[in-house]
Amino acid sequence: MALIVATILLPLVPLVIQSFTRGYVFPQLVPAEWSTRAWSIVLATDGGTWKALGWSVAVAATVTALALLVAVPAGRVLGLRTFRGRRVLEFLVLTPLLVPAVAVGIGLDITFIRLGLSGTFWGVVLVHLIPAAPYAVLILAGVFANYNEDLEVQARTLGAGPLNVLRHVTMPAIMPGLIVAGFFAFIVSWSQYVLTLQIGGGKVLTLPVLLVSTASGGDVAITGALTIVYALPVLALLVVTSHHVVRAGLGVTGT
Amino acid sequence: MTTRVDLVGLTKHFGSVHPVEDFSLAIQPGRVTALLGPSGSGKTTLLKMIAGVLRPTSGDILFDGESVVDLPAPERDAPMVFHNALLFPQLTVEDNVGFGLRMRKTPPAERSGRVAEMLELVGLHDLRTRRPEQLSGGQQQRVALARALVVSPRLLLLDEPLANLDPDLRNEMRELLLSVQRSLGLTMLLVTHDQEDAIVVADHVALIRDGSLVQEGVARDFFERPASAWVAMFFGAGNLIPGERTNNEVVTPLGRLRVIAESPASGPVLVTIRPEAVVLDAVEGQANTFEGTVIAAEFRGNHIRMQLTAGGLNLEATAPVDDAKGHAVGDTVRVALPPDKLWSLPAE
Amino acid sequence: MSSSGNRGLRAEPERSAPLLIRDYTWLKLMPALVVIVPLFAAAFVLAVIQSLGYFPLIGLRSFNVDAYRSLFGNDEFWLSLLLSTRIAFMAALLSTVLGIAMALGIRGIWHASRRSAFLFQFSLPIPHVIGALAMVHLLGQSGLIARLGHSIGVIDAPSEFPALVYDPFALGIVAEFVWKDAPFVAIVALGVLGTVAENYESVAASLGASSWQRLRHVTLPLLVPAVAPISVIVFAFAFGSFEVPLLLGESFPSALPVLAYRLHTNVDLALRPEAMALAVVMSLVVMAAAVTYLTLVRRVLRGEQT
Numbered sequence: 089m090a091l092i093v094a095t096i097l098l099p100l101v102p103l104v105i106q107s108f109t110r111g112y113v114f115p116q117l118v119p120a121e122w123s124t125r126a127w128s129i130v131l132a133t134d135g136g137t138w139k140a141l142g143w144s145v146a147v148a149a150t151v152t153a154l155a156l157l158v159a160v161p162a163g164r165v166l167g168l169r170t171f172r173g174r175r176v177l178e179f180l181v182l183t184p185l186l187v188p189a190v191a192v193g194i195g196l197d198i199t200f201i202r203l204g205l206s207g208t209f210w211g212v213v214l215v216h217l218i219p220a221a222p223y224a225v226l227i228l229a230g231v232f233a234n235y236n237e238d239l240e241v242q243a244r245t246l247g248a249g250p251l252n253v254l255r256h257v258t259m260p261a262i263m264p265g266l267i268v269a270g271f272f273a274f275i276v277s278w279s280q281y282v283l284t285l286q287i288g289g290g291k292v293l294t295l296p297v298l299l300v301s302t303a304s305g306g307d308v309a310i311t312g313a314l315t316i317v318y319a320l321p322v323l324a325l326l327v328v329t330s331h332h333v334v335r336a337g338l339g340v341t342g343t
Numbered sequence: 344m345t346t347r348v349d350l351v352g353l354t355k356h357f358g359s360v361h362p363v364e365d366f367s368l369a370i371q372p373g374r375v376t377a378l379l380g381p382s383g384s385g386k387t388t389l390l391k392m393i394a395g396v397l398r399p400t401s402g403d404i405l406f407d408g409e410s411v412v413d414l415p416a417p418e419r420d421a422p423m424v425f426h427n428a429l430l431f432p433q434l435t436v437e438d439n440v441g442f443g444l445r446m447r448k449t450p451p452a453e454r455s456g457r458v459a460e461m462l463e464l465v466g467l468h469d470l471r472t473r474r475p476e477q478l479s480g481g482q483q484q485r486v487a488l489a490r491a492l493v494v495s496p497r498l499l500l501l502d503e504p505l506a507n508l509d510p511d512l513r514n515e516m517r518e519l520l521l522s523v524q525r526s527l528g529l530t531m532l533l534v535t536h537d538q539e540d541a542i543v544v545a546d547h548v549a550l551i552r553d554g555s556l557v558q559e560g561v562a563r564d565f566f567e568r569p570a571s572a573w574v575a576m577f578f579g580a581g582n583l584i585p586g587e588r589t590n591n592e593v594v595t596p597l598g599r600l601r602v603i604a605e606s607p608a609s610g611p612v613l614v615t616i617r618p619e620a621v622v623l624d625a626v627e628g629q630a631n632t633f634e635g636t637v638i639a640a641e642f643r644g645n646h647i648r649m650q651l652t653a654g655g656l657n658l659e660a661t662a663p664v665d666d667a668k669g670h671a672v673g674d675t676v677r678v679a680l681p682p683d684k685l686w687s688l689p690a691e
Numbered sequence: 692m693s694s695s696g697n698r699g700l701r702a703e704p705e706r707s708a709p710l711l712i713r714d715y716t717w718l719k720l721m722p723a724l725v726v727i728v729p730l731f732a733a734a735f736v737l738a739v740i741q742s743l744g745y746f747p748l749i750g751l752r753s754f755n756v757d758a759y760r761s762l763f764g765n766d767e768f769w770l771s772l773l774l775s776t777r778i779a780f781m782a783a784l785l786s787t788v789l790g791i792a793m794a795l796g797i798r799g800i801w802h803a804s805r806r807s808a809f810l811f812q813f814s815l816p817i818p819h820v821i822g823a824l825a826m827v828h829l830l831g832q833s834g835l836i837a838r839l840g841h842s843i844g845v846i847d848a849p850s851e852f853p854a855l856v857y858d859p860f861a862l863g864i865v866a867e868f869v870w871k872d873a874p875f876v877a878i879v880a881l882g883v884l885g886t887v888a889e890n891y892e893s894v895a896a897s898l899g900a901s902s903w904q905r906l907r908h909v910t911l912p913l914l915v916p917a918v919a920p921i922s923v924i925v926f927a928f929a930f931g932s933f934e935v936p937l938l939l940g941e942s943f944p945s946a947l948p949v950l951a952y953r954l955h956t957n958v959d960l961a962l963r964p965e966a967m968a969l970a971v972v973m974s975l976v977v978m979a980a981a982v983t984y985l986t987l988v989r990r991v992l993r994g995e996q997t
Contacts, residue, residue: 089797093810097970099825099870100817102835106828114833114849115841170805182939184731185924188931190948194955195734198741218730271816279818282933282952296820301932303824313826322816330809396893416896417904423897429890433912433992442908443898494899 100319107312126309130317137317140298143320147209147294148277148285151216155224155273156266158217163228163269168237183224184218192218193286200287207291215287220276224269231265264332271329275322345372346406346497346530348393353402355388355513355554362388364554365402370498370547375524375531377545379538381577385554386534390500393532395419406497422491426503428483430475436486437462437471443494461489464523481512485519492523493640499531505540516536517543538565538578550574566617567684568606572691575615581659582621584614588687596654600631601682608689615686621660623649623670625679635678653678692735735974742967744924758964762972772976778861778946779930779980782868787922790876791914795906797877798884812878814871822867824939830863850911856939863939864946868932872925876918883917884910912992919988923981930977947973 106112110123130137166178184192196215197206205211243257259266281296288297295318303311348370355363362385370376378386391397391434393404395416400449411419422443430439437458438445444454462468465485477485485505491499504520505513524531535541541548542562549559558570569575572583586595588609593600595614602614625632635653640662647662649670658678662670670676744755762768762891794801797811814822829835837852846852856863888910895909896902929935945953951973955966 089800089811092793092797093813096811096814096870096874099822099829102828103821103825115834115838117838117842181727183978184929186927186981187731187735187934187974188948188951188970188977190931190933190951190955191738191974192731192734193964194951194970195738196730197955199733199737214730218734225940275816275818278816279820281818281820282948286952296818296934299820299824302936303938308828311824315824316819318820319817321820323813326811326812326816330812391893394893394897396896416893417899417901419897420899421897422899423894425890425894429887429894431891431895431909431912442895442900446895446900446904446908448900490898500897 103312103315105312106308107310107316109309112308123309126307126313129310130313136293136298137295137314140293140295140320141317143209143292144278144294144296144318147212147216147292148274149214150209151220151277152270152273153214154217155221156249156270158221159224159228159269160262160266161272162225163230164235165230166225166229166231167235181222185222187217187225189280189283190286193283197286206287207289209292212284212288212292212294215283216280218276218282218283220273223272227269227272228262228265231262231269235261267329267332271325271332274325278322345528347372347408348498348530348532349403349405349408350389351403351405353389353392353404354400355392355397356384358402361556363392363399366393366551366554366556367402367663368549368556368559370530370532372530373528374546375520375533376546376547376549377533377535377541377553378549379535379541380551381423382536382549386536386551387502387658388554390502390532390534391549393498394421394423394500416601419500420494421500421504422496422498424484424487424491424493424504426506428475428487430478430483430490431485432475434475435471436467436473436475436478439475439486440471440489442490447494452547457493458489461493464526465489465519480507481509481516482515484508488519488523493526498531499529501531501533503535504533505535505537505682513540520544550577552652568686569615569688570604570607572613572615572688575613575643575688581618582614582616583688584616584656584658585690586612586614586687588612593687596656597633597680597682598631600680602683602685602687603683606685606687608687611690612687613690615688616680616684618648618659618661620681620684621651621658622681623676624680625677629679630682631680631685633678635676637672637676638673640670640672651676704938731965738967738970738974742964742971744964748966758968759972762965762968767944767950768969771947771950774861774940774944775930775936776976777995778864778936779926781861781865782872782929783922783926785865785869786872786876786925787918789873790879790921791911793873794877794880794884794914795910796904797982798881801881811874814874815878817871817872819867819932820934820938822871823935826863826867826870826939827856830866832856857941859941861936861940864929864935867935867939868925868929870993872928876921876925879917879921880914883914888913915988915992919985923984926984927977927981929975 105119107126108122109119110121110125112119112121117311127136137199162181166174166181174321193215200206200211200215205214239261240253241258243253274303280294280297283301284292284294285295288294299311299314299318303313350366350368350370353363353366364385366385366389368376378389380386388397392399395411395414395418399412402506406419424549430436431442434442437455440461441454441458444457449457458471459468459548462674464544465488467482467485467489470478470482475486478486487651488504505516508516519541520531520533523529533540533544547559548562548565550557552573558565558574563575565571565578566580569578569580575583584593584595584597584600586593586600588594588602588611591601591604593602593612593614600614622629627629635651635658637649638652638657639648639650642664645664647664649660649662651658651660660678742758744753744757746752801811827834831837832849832852832854834856837846837849840846840852855866891913892905893907895905900908932946932954933948933949936949940946940949944950947969951966951969954962954969957966
């Protein structure tokens with residue numbers, strides 16, 4: 089176990105180390121000069137980092153909210169019902185997970201330009217929903233497969249109205265699943281690079297877009313620092329949701 | 344195959360949890376022994392140690408006098424049948440039944456013969472090409488039984504095999520277990536929390552509580568001669584009367600009661616009697632009699648359950664459904680507790 | 692969801708009701724379908740149409756298969772297809788095998804310690820852009836491992852360190868996917884390896900199955916239905932990933948998504964139909980691979996018998 093965990097953590101070690109150095113070149117193993125220069129550049133209030141962080145958070149949060157909104161009813165149907173045509177629907181919902189993002193971006197390019205969505209916040213949100221929503225549907229379908237609808241009937245017979253049923257019965261029961269589904273929708277959007285590049289057209293500058301262009305600049309210290317800024321929010325999110333993710337076994341049960 | 348199994352001081356600890364503690368029991372060859380106890384009492388842990396999938400912390404397990412503690416599960420020939428059948432989902436009925444033989448590399452021809460034989464025995468030959476998900480719960484359970492029988496077990500281990508079945512299927516499965524046992528002369532250990540299963544199926548019952556053996560014997564002993572107040576309650580004795588015993592007499596709030604001589608304990612004791620043994624209309628000259636008042640009478644199908652109060656205590660009794668005397672609530676009755684049905688227990 | 696009351700009042704066999712209309716099933720799927728299907732279908736249909744040469748924006752209005760002809764006549768396409776297929780295959784295979792092996796190795800500890808479980812999921816939310824950059828600085832010729840090699844005197848100069856990134860075998864790319872996806876497979880596998888799996892294994896052992904036979908005939912068949920879809924997702928993701936080969940791959944041949952992006956953003960607009968054709972081909976390849984694989988898995992599971 090310790091070995092596995094070490095292997096998982098190891099690749100991030102150089103990035104963390106180099107963010108605190110200056111002139112960290114081969115063959116230095118222990119840096120010759122420690123420095124916080126990169127950090128003061130990356131965290132400078134007038135630098136691009138904060139703006140990119142703002143874009144990333146805004147896009148990912150909106151995508152998460154919308155993904156959950158569409159995934160709860162869909163997950164409920166796919167999890168609880170069997171009907172003719174179900175497999176076709178499942179396939180329709182899940183194919184966007186299989187098809188390369190680049191291909192989706194290429195296909196939508198012209199249409200998004202025509203609709204004026206290219207280079208806009210909503211354009212990027214919409215295109216991020218294509219891979220994010222299926223994950224949420226998949227996870228919530230797994231959650232609803234273990235959900236007992238009779239609880240709702242029970243609540244109705246005890247005098248609860250539809251809103252109260254939703255608030256006191258359905259939501260608490262699916263909350264862990266909702267958290268996991270939201271977590272996945274968020275990280276899918278947060279990690280998205282190429283779709284943002286294609287549809288955002290250089291106007292929606294999220295963290296990964298900034299990071300890739302910074303990395304091609306070749307300053308390893310700044311790249312390292314920016315990487316950490318990009319990783320920390322999702323790691324923090326993992327800390328908060330970890331328990332549920334493990335419990336759900338990712339919510340992905342065989343189909 | 345009839346194997347005698349001895350459990351000697353078996354103990355299992357998981358850290359600070361001690362599910363089984365110093366458990367000893369002789370399982371007679373060719374008989375059905377029931378391991379009876381409430382859930383969480385360590386029954387399944389014991390079963391898994393006997394099967395060889397859990398290693399005891401200490402103690403020994405002997406098959407025909409030879410220790411099998413170091414023998415891995417696959418070589419013990421002690422297959423398990425679980426309450427949820429656990430049929431391998433990717434295999435058909437006949438492949439499930441043939442599983443053990445396939446693991447032993449039995450030639451296919453011999454294998455299919457034995458599989459057919461066992462499916463015939465459990466009455467599922469027609470369903471041999473089905474998959475587990477196409478079977479009812481009762482059918483799955485029968486396949487699980489056939490799967491265990493096909494390997495000619497030395498000892499058959501059954502973990503609550505009747506727990507998930509409806510009453511009808513339950514009776515059917517009990518009958519099947521008994522007929523299989525009779526025709527094959529198997530040694531069987533049945534784990535159950537249901538006293539009725541234990542009584543109907545088993546020749547010998549071992550009662551377990553918190554990982555330790557509390558009492559063993561034939562089913563009737565547990566009703567008439569319980570080893571402790573807990574055993575009496577577990578078997579629904581209902582009546583527990585506190586008192587002080589000297590020789591064969593106990594001084595109780597109901598007066599001096601004569602009890603069975605060989606019942607254990609003296610000094611502070613509890614006296615117990617089955618509700619069915621309480622006599623409601625005592626005649627002149629009977630021992631252990633006193634007056635009581637009926638406080639409830641409930642129709643229970645094949646009898647009437649009576650609640651009495653006497654000497655500040657509540658007593659349970661039964662009356663026949665067509666009881667001509669028709670005791671009603673509030674009536675005073677003359678109660679007798681026959682001395683040969685009164686059993687005294689150490690007060691806890 | 693306000694329809695829950697109505698649903699509860701219906702008769703028992705409703706669960707397998709053949710009609711979609713009852714129970715507002717369609718209505719509930721609509722939001723998801725509205726978002727996913729039109730966007731996605733539009734992307735696909737438009738790509739197909741444009742790849743067939745209908746591209747009014749740049750003055751193309753006739754249907755033809757020129758784009759496909761020129762794509763298939765291009766050597767780089769075949770090299771890229773081979774490369775991407777190899778990357779995806781290796782990534783899926785290694786992630787699956789290592790993920791299952793890890794899960795089997797730590798199943799005991801997993802359910803006992805929550806902290807180790809957390810560390811184990813560490814790579815799960817890390818974006819691939821970071822993973823790729825991490826591999827550059829870990830496996831690159833002047834990366835951490837090369838520096839370690841220098842400090843213990845195995846190599847003198849970066850060029851003596853084997854090329855693990857920007858290399859013809861795409862080892863760095865595969866390593867990145869395995870680093871991120873093997874724990875993903877393991878977590879899914881660990882979800883299956885609970886008490887129920889243990890009981891199955893116990894029954895098999897008591898029926899005479901040795902530990903190898905239990906793994907082969909009981910544990911793996913239980914894992915496959917849950918893990919196979921994950922393998923497909925890993926394959927598809929590795930096949931379609933853009934940033935990982937962009938940051939870790941050679942410039943020629945480049946992985947298919949990188950090639951597609953290059954064609955699409957080329958100043959020569961005449962190359963657009965070819966980019967569209969490539970997008971269509973990539974999508975079809977992944978879907979064909981996924982369907983083939985899952986069909987194969989099902990058949991192998993069903994054919995378990997003798």
